[in-house]
Amino acid sequence: MIAAICFYIFATILVGSAIMVVFSKNPVHSVLFLILAFFNAAGLFVLLGAEFIAMILVIVYVGAVAVMFLFVVMMLDINFTELRKGVQDYLPIGLLIGVILMVEMIFIVGGWHMSDGIATIILAPTPPLSEVTNTDAIGRILYTDYIYLFQIAGLILLVAMIGAIVLTHRKRAGVKKQNIGDQVRRRRGQAYEAIDVKPGQGI
Amino acid sequence: MGKYIDIFINWLFGYQLADWAILTFGTIANVLVVALPVLLAVAMIVWVDRKVWAAIQLRKGPNIVGPFGLLQSFADGLKVFLKETIIPAGANKFLFLLAPGLSLIFGLVGWAVIPFGEGMVISNLNVGILYLFAVSSLAVYGIIIAGWASNSRYAFLGAMRSAAQMVSYEVSIGFVLVTVLMCVGSLNLTDVVLAQKNVMFGVNGYFFSGLFPMFVIFFISALAETNRTPFDLPEAEEEIVAGFQIEYSSMSMALFYLGEYATIILMCAMISILFFGGWLPPFDWAPLYLIPGVIWLFIKILFFFFCFAWIKASVPRYRYDQLMRLGWKVFLPVSLLWVVLTSGYLVFFGKFAT
Numbered sequence: 063m064i065a066a067i068c069f070y071i072f073a074t075i076l077v078g079s080a081i082m083v084v085f086s087k088n089p090v091h092s093v094l095f096l097i098l099a100f101f102n103a104a105g106l107f108v109l110l111g112a113e114f115i116a117m118i119l120v121i122v123y124v125g126a127v128a129v130m131f132l133f134v135v136m137m138l139d140i141n142f143t144e145l146r147k148g149v150q151d152y153l154p155i156g157l158l159i160g161v162i163l164m165v166e167m168i169f170i171v172g173g174w175h176m177s178d179g180i181a182t183i184i185l186a187p188t189p190p191l192s193e194v195t196n197t198d199a200i201g202r203i204l205y206t207d208y209i210y211l212f213q214i215a216g217l218i219l220l221v222a223m224i225g226a227i228v229l230t231h232r233k234r235a236g237v238k239k240q241n242i243g244d245q246v247r248r249r250r251g252q253a254y255e256a257i258d259v260k261p262g263q264g265i
Numbered sequence: 266m267g268k269y270i271d272i273f274i275n276w277l278f279g280y281q282l283a284d285w286a287i288l289t290f291g292t293i294a295n296v297l298v299v300a301l302p303v304l305l306a307v308a309m310i311v312w313v314d315r316k317v318w319a320a321i322q323l324r325k326g327p328n329i330v331g332p333f334g335l336l337q338s339f340a341d342g343l344k345v346f347l348k349e350t351i352i353p354a355g356a357n358k359f360l361f362l363l364a365p366g367l368s369l370i371f372g373l374v375g376w377a378v379i380p381f382g383e384g385m386v387i388s389n390l391n392v393g394i395l396y397l398f399a400v401s402s403l404a405v406y407g408i409i410i411a412g413w414a415s416n417s418r419y420a421f422l423g424a425m426r427s428a429a430q431m432v433s434y435e436v437s438i439g440f441v442l443v444t445v446l447m448c449v450g451s452l453n454l455t456d457v458v459l460a461q462k463n464v465m466f467g468v469n470g471y472f473f474s475g476l477f478p479m480f481v482i483f484f485i486s487a488l489a490e491t492n493r494t495p496f497d498l499p500e501a502e503e504e505i506v507a508g509f510q511i512e513y514s515s516m517s518m519a520l521f522y523l524g525e526y527a528t529i530i531l532m533c534a535m536i537s538i539l540f541f542g543g544w545l546p547p548f549d550w551a552p553l554y555l556i557p558g559v560i561w562l563f564i565k566i567l568f569f570f571f572c573f574a575w576i577k578a579s580v581p582r583y584r585y586d587q588l589m590r591l592g593w594k595v596f597l598p599v600s601l602l603w604v605v606l607t608s609g610y611l612v613f614f615g616k617f618a619t
Contacts, residue, residue, distance in 0.1 A: 064285055090413060094360075097406070117395035125402030126432060129409070133428050136413050136421070195391045197452055240586065 069109055076102035089135045097128045114197040295387045299376050307526045308338040310570060314526075317574035341519075348515035353416060356512065360414035365513065365520035368407025372527030375400040379534050380455045382544045382558035393454035394442050397535060401438070401490055404528055405431040407521070408492075408499060408509045415512040423508025426585065427492065427499035433592040434489040440600035441483040444476060444607045445539050458543035475610075479603055480540045482596050484572070487532040489592065491525065494577040498585055529573060530566060537565035 079098040086092050100123045107116035194202075204212055259265060312327060312335060319326025327334035352358055378393040380386040390396050405428055412424020446452055449460040489496040500508035510521050537543055543565075544558030583591070 064288070094410070113390065113392050114395070117392045117399050120399040121395065121402060125399060125405075125435065129405055129428055129432055132409055132413075133425070136409075137425075195452075197392060242590070 065109055069106070072102045072105040072109065076106065089138075090132070093128060093131045093135050096131070097124055100124045100128065112196055114195075114200060292387070296377075299379075299381075299387055300373055303373060303376055303527060303530065304523070306530060307523055308342065309335075310526055310530060311338045311341075311522070313567075313570065314574045314577070317571060318578045321575065321578035345515050345519040350517055351512075351514045353512050355416040357414040357416065360410050361512075362517065364407050364411035364414060365517045365524070367410065368404065368524035369520045369527065370524075371400055371404045371407060372524040372531060375528075375531045376534075378454055379531070379538065380458060380543060381562055383455065383459075385544075385559070386455065389453065389455060392452045394446055394452045394457070394539075397454075397531075398435075398439065398442055401528070401532070401535075402431070402435050404490070404524075407524060411513070411521070412509040415509070417512050419505045419507070419511045420509050422505045423499045423501075423511070426505075427509060430489055430492075430496065430498060430588060430592075433589060434486040434596070437482055437592065437596035437600045438486045438490065440597070440604050441479045441486070442539070444479050444600070444604050447604070447608055447611060448476065454538055454543075458538055458545060461542040462545055475607070476540060476603075479600065480536070482600055483539070484536060484569075486592075486596065487536065488573070488576065489588070491529045491532055493529065493573055495580040495583050496588055497582060498588060501582060530570065533566040533569035533573070534562070536569050537562060541565050 076099055079095040079102065082095040083092045083099065086095060100119060104116040104119045104124075107113070107119065257265060315337070316326045316334075327337035330336040330340045352361060375397055377387045378390050378396050380389075408427040408431075409424045412420045412422075412427070415421070445457065449457045451457065451460075488494070492499050498504075498508075500510060505511075510518055513521065541547075544562045546553035546556065546561050
């Protein structure tokens with residue numbers, strides 16, 4: 063019973079905050095609602111017994127991605143009324159994409175439940191949670207059967223990261239940068255010079 | 266705890282509680298048993314911090330209120346409680362008041378998975394390390410939201426600094442956690458502590474010696490993650506007056522302090538659990554086990570907090586680009602290299618725990 067109550071609480075807040083992401087007037091509020099949605103999704107994962115995915119969701123999305131979103135959205139000087147103008151134009155397209163996604167999800171979940179021999183045709187059967195922790199279970203599949211795909215995904219992210227750095231990095235003239243190596247290598251002889259100044263003569 | 270509540274109610278009223286009631290009341294009692302001492306510890310640790318700080322600078326520190334000034338924190342608490350909460354006209358009221366609460370909550374929820382002894386933990390999560398990592402990465406929200414909701418340039422600068430700093434140092438903390446969990450073979454914090462038993466040179470031998478560089482990186486990253494002194498740029502008084510907390514007054518500011526110190530003690534507890542055997546005594550010697558594990562954990566936490574206070578008293582603040590350099594160009598490569606070396610060592614000598 064407690065699990066059911068928790069599920070409905072999480073699910074209601076999740077859907078509610080997801081709607082608010084789209085409809086709230088202030089983009090910063092949108093991002094904060096997005097974070098709330100992530101939290102509730104993590105809660106749903108915990109209820110499913112997938113605590114590893116739940117924690118990764120919180121660490122990656124809430125702890126890093128959403129911080130960056132918030133960072134960018136706060137820095138942008140956005141005209142809120144200007145931003146709201148296009149909503150009516152984009153509404154049909156948005157709704158269409160939403161409906162398509164929902165139908166696809168229903169197909170996946172429905173197929174999962176309707177098909178007879180799902181246990182036999184499934185590629186990697188889920189081991190019982192009482193024997194294997196789900197961190198272990200994911201690791202066993204990810205680093206054996208799907209190791210190449212996993213590595214390729216990593217490489218794609220690496221390329222994207224390097225690409226972003228290359229595209230935005232520019233060298234400017236006249237920037238004074240601290241070179242720690244030079245500073246550490248500097249010895250006393252280079253730093254100062256003792257000059258014996260004769261009285262009445264100056265340098 | 267639920268079991269004892271059930272027995273107590275049964276003894277008092279002769280009434281058997283339902284299962285869900287035992288679960289609910291038991292959890293609430295567990296939470297209170299941990300959270301109240303933590304809050305008390307926060308008040309006392311502020312006093313410890315000021316005393317250590319004063320001793321290093323050859324001052325007396327707080328010594329008026331109560332014996333040795335012990336009640337100073339409570340006097341301060343009472344004072345801020347009686348002050349007026351000022352909300353700036355241009356501030357986003359809801360978020361402005363939410364931010365200090367968030368920062369305290371994220372300082373407290375991490376304690377849910379900290380084991381104080383074998384089985385003495387609110388929630389024995391299988392992914393305890395990840396949970397702590399997640400919670401410590403959330404602490405940034407209190408500061409960002411405070412900085413933005415204040416609608417002040419200084420506060421905003423503080424929030425920006427804090428966001429960039431915390432995200433940067435989380436990366437190296439993540440790698441440190443990976444090396445530790447590779448040696449343990451489990452994400453459960455109780456397993457992490459038990460794995461440090463009976464290894465070379467008693468409890469600390471293996472983790473302390475093999476992972477010593479990781480401990481140093483974790484310690485310094487913990488300073489950055491909690492905005493402690495060499496890295497307290499988000500509130501740098503001389504540059505951005507008080508950073509994210511400039512618009513805060515009275516209890517809302519006190520909540521920031523409570524949250525900050527709760528996070529610091531949590532970080533000290535993490536250091537003692539990950540590298541120094543948590544509730545285990547420092548040497549695997551039978552008489553030492555007579556002292557309860559909670560005391561050992563407490564002593565370790567206090568020692569690391571002393572180091573935090575020591576650093577606060579003796580190290581000047583970093584410049585911002587130096588802070589970023591240290592995080593990205595020093596800690597990240599070193600911790601990554603250590604992950605590779607540790608995993609290589611574990612695979613080569615067949616020491617991977619299965």
